[in-house]
Every structure is written in structure tokens, then in C-alpha cells.
Amino acid sequence: MSASGYVWLEGGHWGLLTAVYLFFATLGGGAYLAGLVAYALGRDDRRSEPMALARWAFLTAVVATGIAGIAILAHLARPLSGLLFPLTLTEFGSWITRGTWILVTLGALAGLQAFWFHFGRLGRGAEGGSAVLRKLAAVVGVEGLLDGAADATRPGETGFWIVAVLGLLPALGTVYTGFELAVVETVPLWNHPTLLPALFVVSGVASGFALALALTIAFDDATDRLVVGFASAVSLGLLLTGGLLWALLNALGDGPAASESMAQLDGGSLSAVVTLLAAGIVVSVVASPILAWLWHARDETTVARWVVRPGLVASLLFGVVAIFLIRYVLLIGAVQSPNVVF
Amino acid sequence: MSQEWGFYFDASRCIGCHACSIACKNRHGVESGKVDWRRVERAQKGEFPDVQERNFSVSCMHCKDAPCEKVCPADAIKKRDSDGIVVVDREACIGCHYCGWACPYGAPQYDEKGLMQKCNLCLDKGPGSGVDAPPKQEQEDPLTPACADECVGDALHAGPIEDLLDMASEDAQNRFLQDDQCHVIVESAGEGSETGNETETAD
Numbered sequence: 001m002s003a004s005g006y007v008w009l010e011g012g013h014w015g016l017l018t019a020v021y022l023f024f025a026t027l028g029g030g031a032y033l034a035g036l037v038a039y040a041l042g043r044d045d046r047r048s049e050p051m052a053l054a055r056w057a058f059l060t061a062v063v064a065t066g067i068a069g070i071a072i073l074a075h076l077a078r079p080l081s082g083l084l085f086p087l088t089l090t091e092f093g094s095w096i097t098r099g100t101w102i103l104v105t106l107g108a109l110a111g112l113q114a115f116w117f118h119f120g121r122l123g124r125g126a127e128g129g130s131a132v133l134r135k136l137a138a139v140v141g142v143e144g145l146l147d148g149a150a151d152a153t154r155p156g157e158t159g160f161w162i163v164a165v166l167g168l169l170p171a172l173g174t175v176y177t178g179f180e181l182a183v184v185e186t187v188p189l190w191n192h193p194t195l196l197p198a199l200f201v202v203s204g205v206a207s208g209f210a211l212a213l214a215l216t217i218a219f220d221d222a223t224d225r226l227v228v229g230f231a232s233a234v235s236l237g238l239l240l241t242g243g244l245l246w247a248l249l250n251a252l253g254d255g256p257a258a259s260e261s262m263a264q265l266d267g268g269s270l271s272a273v274v275t276l277l278a279a280g281i282v283v284s285v286v287a288s289p290i291l292a293w294l295w296h297a298r299d300e301t302t303v304a305r306w307v308v309r310p311g312l313v314a315s316l317l318f319g320v321v322a323i324f325l326i327r328y329v330l331l332i333g334a335v336q337s338p339n340v341v342f
Numbered sequence: 343m344s345q346e347w348g349f350y351f352d353a354s355r356c357i358g359c360h361a362c363s364i365a366c367k368n369r370h371g372v373e374s375g376k377v378d379w380r381r382v383e384r385a386q387k388g389e390f391p392d393v394q395e396r397n398f399s400v401s402c403m404h405c406k407d408a409p410c411e412k413v414c415p416a417d418a419i420k421k422r423d424s425d426g427i428v429v430v431d432r433e434a435c436i437g438c439h440y441c442g443w444a445c446p447y448g449a450p451q452y453d454e455k456g457l458m459q460k461c462n463l464c465l466d467k468g469p470g471s472g473v474d475a476p477p478k479q480e481q482e483d484p485l486t487p488a489c490a491d492e493c494v495g496d497a498l499h500a501g502p503i504e505d506l507l508d509m510a511s512e513d514a515q516n517r518f519l520q521d522d523q524c525h526v527i528v529e530s531a532g533e534g535s536e537t538g539n540e541t542e543t544a545d
Contacts, residue, residue, distance in 0.1 A: 005387035007398055075455025077437020081416070089415045090437060096415035096440055184443045185409065289434035339447060341353070341385035341398050 005342030008255055009186070014075070019328040021071040022177045023207070026200055028064035030208020031057045032110050034230070035117070036164050038212075041226060049216070049224035051122065052130035056220075057212035058114035059133070060173075064208075065107035066267040079170060094311055099176040106170035113167065116160075118149025119143075129219025140293030167172075175201040180197060186336040192251055199244040199326070206237025210284070214316040217309060223296050231292030231312070235285045238319050242281045245326060262333040270333050273325055280322025287315035294306040345479045346426035347463055348404055349490070350506040354498035358382055358397035362489035366401070366461070370468050377451040379461045380489050399498055401489065402449035402461035404428045410441035410450060418458070424477035426503070427463045432470030454474035463487055463500060471473055 034058030042050020073079040081088045083106070089097040116122060118133040124147065126134055137143040154160065178197030181190035190196055213230045216222045249265070252258040264270045291312035296305035361380075366372070366380040380401035382477070387394045404421070408428050411419045418434035419441060421427075430450075437456040442448075450458045453469070462471050464485040465472025487500040499506060507515050 002436075005385050005394070005396075007385050007400075009446075009448040011443075013439040046358040075438070077452075078435070081436040088434070091417040094413050094415040094440070096413070096438060100415070101450070158505075180440075183413070186446045187443060246365050336448075337446065339398065339400065341396050342382075342385040342394060 004256065005340060006338035007107040007341055008338045009336040011187075012148060014331050015333075016077040016328070017071045019324070019331045021068045021075065022062070022180075022200070022327045022331075023324045024064040024068035025099070025177050026174045026204020027211065027323075028068060028103075028110065029171040029201070030100055031061035031064055031212050032106060032167055032206035033205055033210065034209045035061065035110075036168070036210040037042060037209075038169050038226065038230075039117075041229075042204045042224075044073050047124070047224060048127070049220065049222040050300070051117070052220040052222060053127060053212060053216045053224075053230070054125070055114070055117045055123075055126065055130040055137075056215040057208070058110055058117050059130075060208065060212050060215065061110035062114050063072070065110060067238055068103060069107065088115060095176055095180040101181060102170045102173040103283075106174065109167035109170065111162065112163065115146075116150050116154045118150075120154055122154075123147070123150065128221065130216065132219075133254065167323040171202065172299065174204055177204075179202075180227045181330065186257075187334045188252055188255055188337065189261040189334050192248055195244055195248040195251060196330075199241060202237055202244060203241040203323045203326060206234050206241055207320045209237065210234040210288075210316040210319045214313045217316075218237065218313045221309075221313075223298060225296060228289070228292045228296045231288040231316070234316060234319060235289045238281050238285045238322070241326070242278075242285070242321065255337065256340075257335040257337040261333045264333045264335075265329060270329050273329055277322040277325035277329065278289060280318040280325070284315050284319030284322065288312065288319065291315055344425075345477070346503045347478050347493050348426065348503045348506060349401070349463075349487075349499065350499040350501075350509050351399055352400060352497045353396050354396040354397055354510075355495040356382075356525070357495045357497075358384055359494055361494055362399050362493045365488035365492035369464060369485075370471075372459075372469065377453055377459065379449075379451060383450070392446055399489070399493075400447050400449075402428055402445075402463075404461075404463060409444040409446070413440045413444040415440065420473070422477070425479060427465055427472070427478065428460075429462050429465065429473045430458050430460060430470055430475045434460065435470075527541075 009098065035054045038050045038053040038057055073082045076082045085100045089100055090098055122273060134143060137146050155163065157202065175197045179201035182193050182196040184190050209230055213227065213234065217227065249262070252262060263272050291308055295308045297310050298308065354448045363378060367374065370379065372379060380399060383400065384399045385396050385398055403458065406429055408419070411421050415438065416434045418431045420429055422429060423497040434455045434482045437458070439452060441450040441458055442452065447488045449460045451460055452458055459469035463478070464474040464487040465475040465478060475481070490498045499509060507518065512520070524526050
């Protein structure tokens, strides 16, 4: 009941788990893309650090799609029906159905790439943190078996690129997470068919690049020039993300539900989160490329090792967290248009 | 013969007694609490002393172009061709709650299991019933929707749309016929005007 003549709907159908799902699905797509880029740029001279980056990226893609899948299953009232999606999700007009196929395909292809990059011809020389799967396999005693399987299954270079490019479709197809929200006409905060999907896919790619790079720097000490390139790409992606978010909020209009959403984001219950995500974007946009350049051009000093490197990893992670918070804010700040009784 | 069914609600006659929502719960065995297939809302406008108040009885409006049906991944929500009633197959529902976002009227309700239930225009009794029921107009002894049956102010009616339209004002009929969307709420004719036979018609 209100003095405005409106009857508000209860809303709140989705919460933290859905935000986790939306975030990790796009992060998985971005990480897959990061793996391919790292391999493409480093394959000629087989530099070890781009290969380490590719290994981390594909592993990140697999784990991220897995987390996304678990989060969405946990959200369902019937998780088993979600698992049996080829039988149960039969309405292909729904973005949830389309998205489920995209996510599963991405997870499968990312898994295949992770396997080929960690074992067999591309994995044998792996050292450092990116060899984590090899070390685990060695502990279990199946390293040789997996190496053989990877060699047997990995196609030649042409075949590899066919599979890789096929994987690009679901990786970029994680834009579906934006469409899932954008088609909901009752929520003005979401109902923008271009800006929201663009925001999700751009920020997803940035988060995938950022997390894969952060892991490579943290666990493999990577200083390759690719570090500077990736950090710059993350910075650019985050800059675009900020711009798209700004444009989305400015395209909201002044309807009652849009105003309610804005009131929450700007000075309301979500304002602290919005401040945090804005700070994360700004810090990462500015600091990541600078610190990456310093780290790449380092001399072996204590400052480089104990200040620049952690600073770079932290600035990349700030960006990743900010990208998660965008999903969170958009979900929690969603308000359905009220029924106008007068 | 295909025949669209729906509700007709005249806000000027609604006294806000909640008989409709209680009758609905009784008919379908829905316990008191969070799940309400039909709700009675009260809206206010203006500031004291110039305040207007209106009651608003709302349930699933069985929309012509039902957005809940479009987003449902499991194909659990169907707009029946035979009688236009939107039904939910709770066996197929996976409980994703997408329909809750898509519906402009807050009609999808979720029980403690997280599965959706909503008004089926009394095709049958109970959550999820009516999915396989014969068309309303072909049933031997069709249930009159309990909400309309129990409405003390004669504000709420249910039936074939073509019959309901006879009750509506000419303006309301025209609005309904000119627009593909269902009209749940029809704006007042003008500032301070009496609403009279203002209609809120769903198809």
C-alpha cells in the first residue's frame, strides 16, 4: 500500500546463488578466451609463461563453469531435473534452456582443452603452479596414463584450432546470462536488450582474463610481456564495463520501479556495494597495467617481489570482485514495475 | 469450439472484504501464509486530506501473450488453445522462479518446496490441477471460479471473454479489443473523475 496509487510486487525471486551463477558462467567464457589468446600468442616459440597462462585459463574456465552449474542447480527447487536438462528443459525459446546448453558445452570444451594443456605434448614440460594437475596425477599414479590419453586424443594443429574455435561460440555465448535478465520486461533495471548483454559479456571476458593472469603471476611468477598485454586488456575491459554500467543506469528512465532501483543503488541499501564495485573497477583499471609493466620490467628486488607482484595480483582480483558485485547489485536491486491502480 | 475465458473485475464495486482470496484458498486447499493465488491489494493515492483509496483483486490474468509461458524452460506453463486458461504442470516445474520475474501481476506463487502454483480459473481443484482437464466450455459441470462465486460486491466475474465484455463500459471494451495485451488496470478517464463502470478485464 502506498500513497502513489501503486501496488508493488514482492519480487526477490533470485538472490546470491543466481548472482554467483551469472558471474561464474561469464567468467568461464572469458577464461576460455584468455586460454586461447595465450596459446595463440605464445605457441610459436613455445614460451613457458604463455603456456602456463593458458593452463591456468582453461583450468579456471572448467572450475568456473562447474561452480556456475552447481550454483544454478542449488537454486532450483528440483536440482535433479536440472541435471537431466536434455529431458526436462524442452522449451528452447527460454534463455535458461539455451543457457544451460551453452554452459554445458563450454564446460565440456574447456575441460577438453584443460586436459590437452595439462597432459601430453603440451603438458609434459609444465613446471610451477600451473602444473598442479600433473602433480596431483603423479601423486595418484596416473600421470603417464593421462599423458598417453592426451596424446592420443589431441588432434593436429588444424584440428585443435577447429575445436578451439568451436569453443569460442559457447565462450562468447555466455552473453546469454545478460539476455536471461534483459528479456524480463517487468524489471526496468534489466530490460535493456543491448546494454545488459554487452555489459555481461565484456565484464565476463575481463574477469576471465584477470583471474587467469592473477593465478599465473601468483603461482608461476610470470613476467612475460604477455602479462603487460593481458593486464592492459583487463584494464580496457573494465573501463568498458564501467562505461556500459553507467550507460545502463542512465538508460533506466524515471518510472516507479526504475526510480526504486536507483534509490537502492544511489544512497540506499546497496550504495556501499556500489561504492565498493566502483572502487574495484577504478583501482584495477589504473593499477593493473602500471603494476604489470613494473613487474615485467622488474629487476630482482625485494620491492618487485613483495610489493609489485602482490599489488598486481590484488588489483586484478579487485576487478574480478567488482565484476561479481555488478551481478549482485543488479539482482538485489531489481524491482518489478508496480501495478498502477489509479 | 475455442473460447477464451477470463476474469472481469470492477474496482468501483470491490469493498476489499477478501472473500475472493479466502474462497480461492478454500477451493484449492491452499493453506494460509505466503501462497496466495488471489490477493486483494489496497492502493492509495494523494496526501491527506485529498486521498483516494481503491481495492484491487488480482490473480493470474491468463494473459493472451503470457510472458510466464515464454520464459519457462521446462515447458511447464501452457496457455491452452481450447479455453485460453494458463495452467502449470507442477510435475514438469523445476522451480527456477523465472516466471515470477516475468509475470507483471505477481501471479506465480511458490510453495515451501519452491514449485510454482497459481490460479487455474478453477479448471479443477488444487495446485497444478487442470493441466489435462477438458476445455472449460466442454466440461459437464464446470466449477465457477470460487472467487467470483463468493464476491459479495458483485465486483468479480469469470467466464468467456465475449460475455464479460458485455459487462464492461464501451471505453473499456474498445481498450480491450484494440490492444493485444490483457488489461488488468485501466487508468482513470481523468483527474478526479468517477471510475463508474471502469473495467479491469483479463483475457
